[in-house]
Amino acid sequence: MGAKALEFAILTAARSGEVREARWTEFDMQKSVWTVPADRMKAGREHSVPLSRQAMLVLNDIPKFLHSELVFTAPRGGSLSDMTLSAVMRRMGVAAVPHGFRSTFRDWVAERTAYPSDVAEMALAHSIRNKVEAAYRRGDLFEKRRQLMQDWAITRYVRITSITISSPSAHEMNPVNANAVADICRPRC
Incomplete structure (x- = not known):
């Protein structure tokens, strides 16, 4: 299950704790939206995460345990x-931390896309530091974030699909898996 959680964290650019504590009731599977409650967010505000098709595939592949x-x-x-x-x-042989994927996501948006920085910052659920801008910013750029997350998933998914090839209980993973994460994580992890 850890491999699936890592894959989901990469696809959503969410913090590890947000992913690890995710509950089925937070997901609108019809609208492909994950709403993380304020009490689990670093900034203390509810955050709606648009889910890419690839993130939905990860969720749909997880058995729902009644307990x-x-x-x-x-x-x-x-x-x-x-x-x-x-x-x-670590089992994959990758010398990085999960939070590094958020940094990689931010770098990718800045260096490889034409998305404005505020769309990336909202996708990462970062607070607006400029008090004037924060006072006037009312929208959440949700539809722009939806497209951004889909673009991120498309460009990265080919490389991260191998993460879940081995079962979560496996002690060793195929070297292809380590290369998959290493490719995503360069250069910031």
Whole structure:
């Protein structure tokens, strides 16, 4: 399950804790939206995440356990630990941390796309630091973020599909998997 959580974190550019604590009730599967409640967000504000087709595939591939409201459950139940995603990366031979994918996402938007920086910042759920701009900014750029996340998934998904080839309990993963994450993570992780 850790590999699926890592894949989902990459596709959504979400923080590890947000992904590990995700609950099925937060997802609108018809509209492809994940609404993370304010109490789990760093900035303390609810955040709606537009889900790419690839992120939806990850969710649809996860069995819904009747005894758990969590999307990504630990082998013995409950939420994944804060080290689970890092452990998946270590088993793959990748010297990086999951949070590095958020930095990689931000660099990709700035260096490889024409999306404005405010769309990327909203996708990452960053607060607006300029007080004047924050006072006047009312929208959430949701539709622009939806397209951004789909573009991110398209450009990265070919390389990250191999993450889930091995079962979550496997102790070793195919070297192709390590290359997949390494390709995504360069140069910032």
